[in-house]
Amino acid sequence: MRTVARMAGEAAAAAGPATDSDVQPVIQAEGVDFAYDGPPVLEGINLTVWAGEFLGIVGPNGGGKTTLLKLILGRLRPRRGAVRLFGRPVAVFRDWQRVGYVPQRGHLLDARFPATVGEVVATGRYGRAGLFRPLGRDDRRAVDRALEAVGLVHLRGRLVGRLSGGEQQRALIARALAGEPELLVLDEPTVGVDAQAQEAFYGLLRHLNRDLGMTLILVSHDVGVVTTEVRQLACVNRRLVYHGPPAGFTAGREALEELYQTPVRLVDHQH
Amino acid sequence: MPEFLQYGFMVRALWAGAIVAVVAPVIGLFLVLRRYSLMADTLAHVSLAGVGAGMLVGLPPGVGAVLAAVAGAVGVEQLRVRQKLYGEVALALFLSGSLALALILMALAGGLDLDLFSYLFGSIVTVTPLDLALMAGLGGLVLLAVAAAHKELFAVTLDEEAAAVAGLPVAWLNAGFAGLAAVTVALTLRVVGVLLVSALMVIPAVASLQVATSFRSAVGWSVGFALVSAEAGLVAAYYLDLPAGAAIVAVALGIFGLTSARRWRKGDDVPVGSPPER
Structure with a gap:
C-alpha cells in the first residue's frame, strides 16, 4: 500500500x-x-466539507441524495444558492482531475462491452493526460498504482464483463484513483456486492482517508453500515435533516427514524 | 493474375471496398456500443435526400450526400441531447421522413427511375478514379480524427457521465462523432447503397464483439471482418453475377454466424448488450 501513499503525495504535489x-x-x-419539473427535491441545503473528511450521505430513496451528488459534481445547476468546489463555483470549476467519481456499479457496463480492466481504469487518467494526448509514462504508472491499490493487477487484461460484482466495483474505484483525486465521490458503491467484498471495500476507503488524507463522500441507503464507517454523517430528506458525527445520529435514532418517514423540519447542526 | 483484376472497374471497386471496410466498422463499433446502431441507417436515408437535393440544384450527388448526412447527424444529436423525443423516435422520424423527401426531390429532378435503384443498392462497379480519390481523402480524414480522439471517444462510449465528471467536453465530442459518422455513412453509401449501409457498419462490429478480448482487439477484428466481407463479396459478385452490395453484406453475415457459433459452442452465449450480472 506504500504505492498508494506515493500516489496521494504526487497528487498533492501536482496541485501546487x-x-x-x-x-x-x-x-x-x-x-x-x-x-x-415539480415539487422541490432539495431545499435550503447548507453543507461544508473540509479536506480529509469522510462524509456519509444517507437518506430515504427519493430524499435527494443522488441529486445532491449531481449538484456537487456540476451535473445539475441549483435553482437557488451556490455550490463551490475547492473554493470555485462549480459552474466555472475546471480542475476536474482533483475529483474522482465512482458511479453505481450497475450503471457501468454491458456484460459484452469489449474493454479490459486496464482499458477501463486508464480512462480515469484521461482528464490529467489532456485532451487528444496519449497517456505518457507517468500516466501509465498512475494506472498501475491504481490497479495495485485495489488489488486488480492480475486481472488487468480481463474483460470487465467477466468480473464479479466486487471486482467490478474495485475496477471503478481504480478508475477514479488513476486520476489521483483529492476528493473521491462514491454513489451507492456497494449495491450488488457481497459481504466479504464490502468488508474489503470499506477497508480500502479507511486507508484512503486515514493514511492518505483523501476526502471521501459516500452516498448510501445502507444507514447501518455507513454510520460505523464514516466520520461525518449527513442525512438528506429534501432538507439536510442531520449533519454531524454518526454518534449523534444513532443516539437520536428513534426520533430520527420517525422523521425518516415524515419530513419533520429538524435541523441538527453539530461540528 | 485472376481474370477480374484485368478490369479497371473491378480494381477500383476492390479499392473502394477496402477504403470503406477500414472506416465503416470503426465508426460502427462506437455506434453499436452506444446502442445507436439505427443512426447509420437513418443517416443513410438522410444522405439520399441530399443526393436528391443535389440533383435538383446541380450539385454532384456525393457532395449532396455528405452535406445532408452531416446536417442530419447534427439534427438527430440535438433531438437526443434535448430529449424532446426518445432517441429511437428521433431516428425513425428522420429515417422515413428523409426517404420521402428524397423520393420527392428525385422525382422533381426527373431522375427517380434512373438513379434511385443505384443509390438504394449501391453502385460500386461504377466508381470513377475521381470518386476513389475523394473516398480515400474523406476516409483518411475520418480515420485521422478517430485516431486523434480515440481515447476520448472510448471514454464517452464507456461511461458518458464519468467522462463528463472527468472534465471531458462530452457535448463537443458527441457532436464531432456524429459528424464523423455522417461522413462515413456518405462514403459507405457508394459501395453498398442506402439500404445496406448500416449492415456494413454494424455487422462486422457486432461480429467482433463475439471474439474480442479488449477494445483494441475489437477494433482490429471489426476492420478485418469488414475487409474480408468487402473483398470476398466483390469477387463473389463478379463470378456469380450478383449485386455487389448484397454479396458483401451476405459475407459479413456469414462471418457473424461463424463467430456466434463459436461462442455458442464454447457455452458462452451472453447476448450482446445484456446488462451486467447482479
Whole structure:
C-alpha cells in the first residue's frame, strides 16, 4: 500500500504548493434549492466539507441524495444558492482531475462491452493526460498504482464483463484513483456486492482517508453500515435533516427514524 | 493474375471496398456500443435526400450526400441531447421522413427511375478514379480524427457521465462523432447503397464483439471482418453475377454466424448488450 501513499503525495504535489484546500473547504453548498419539473427535491441545503473528511450521505430513496451528488459534481445547476468546489463555483470549476467519481456499479457496463480492466481504469487518467494526448509514462504508472491499490493487477487484461460484482466495483474505484483525486465521490458503491467484498471495500476507503488524507463522500441507503464507517454523517430528506458525527445520529435514532418517514423540519447542526 | 483484376472497374471497386471496410466498422463499433446502431441507417436515408437535393440544384450527388448526412447527424444529436423525443423516435422520424423527401426531390429532378435503384443498392462497379480519390481523402480524414480522439471517444462510449465528471467536453465530442459518422455513412453509401449501409457498419462490429478480448482487439477484428466481407463479396459478385452490395453484406453475415457459433459452442452465449450480472 506504500504505492498508494506515493500516489496521494504526487497528487498533492501536482496541485501546487499550499493548495487552496488547506484554507478553503473542499465542498461548500450554501442555501441550495433544487427541483426538476415539480415539487422541490432539495431545499435550503447548507453543507461544508473540509479536506480529509469522510462524509456519509444517507437518506430515504427519493430524499435527494443522488441529486445532491449531481449538484456537487456540476451535473445539475441549483435553482437557488451556490455550490463551490475547492473554493470555485462549480459552474466555472475546471480542475476536474482533483475529483474522482465512482458511479453505481450497475450503471457501468454491458456484460459484452469489449474493454479490459486496464482499458477501463486508464480512462480515469484521461482528464490529467489532456485532451487528444496519449497517456505518457507517468500516466501509465498512475494506472498501475491504481490497479495495485485495489488489488486488480492480475486481472488487468480481463474483460470487465467477466468480473464479479466486487471486482467490478474495485475496477471503478481504480478508475477514479488513476486520476489521483483529492476528493473521491462514491454513489451507492456497494449495491450488488457481497459481504466479504464490502468488508474489503470499506477497508480500502479507511486507508484512503486515514493514511492518505483523501476526502471521501459516500452516498448510501445502507444507514447501518455507513454510520460505523464514516466520520461525518449527513442525512438528506429534501432538507439536510442531520449533519454531524454518526454518534449523534444513532443516539437520536428513534426520533430520527420517525422523521425518516415524515419530513419533520429538524435541523441538527453539530461540528 | 485472376481474370477480374484485368478490369479497371473491378480494381477500383476492390479499392473502394477496402477504403470503406477500414472506416465503416470503426465508426460502427462506437455506434453499436452506444446502442445507436439505427443512426447509420437513418443517416443513410438522410444522405439520399441530399443526393436528391443535389440533383435538383446541380450539385454532384456525393457532395449532396455528405452535406445532408452531416446536417442530419447534427439534427438527430440535438433531438437526443434535448430529449424532446426518445432517441429511437428521433431516428425513425428522420429515417422515413428523409426517404420521402428524397423520393420527392428525385422525382422533381426527373431522375427517380434512373438513379434511385443505384443509390438504394449501391453502385460500386461504377466508381470513377475521381470518386476513389475523394473516398480515400474523406476516409483518411475520418480515420485521422478517430485516431486523434480515440481515447476520448472510448471514454464517452464507456461511461458518458464519468467522462463528463472527468472534465471531458462530452457535448463537443458527441457532436464531432456524429459528424464523423455522417461522413462515413456518405462514403459507405457508394459501395453498398442506402439500404445496406448500416449492415456494413454494424455487422462486422457486432461480429467482433463475439471474439474480442479488449477494445483494441475489437477494433482490429471489426476492420478485418469488414475487409474480408468487402473483398470476398466483390469477387463473389463478379463470378456469380450478383449485386455487389448484397454479396458483401451476405459475407459479413456469414462471418457473424461463424463467430456466434463459436461462442455458442464454447457455452458462452451472453447476448450482446445484456446488462451486467447482479
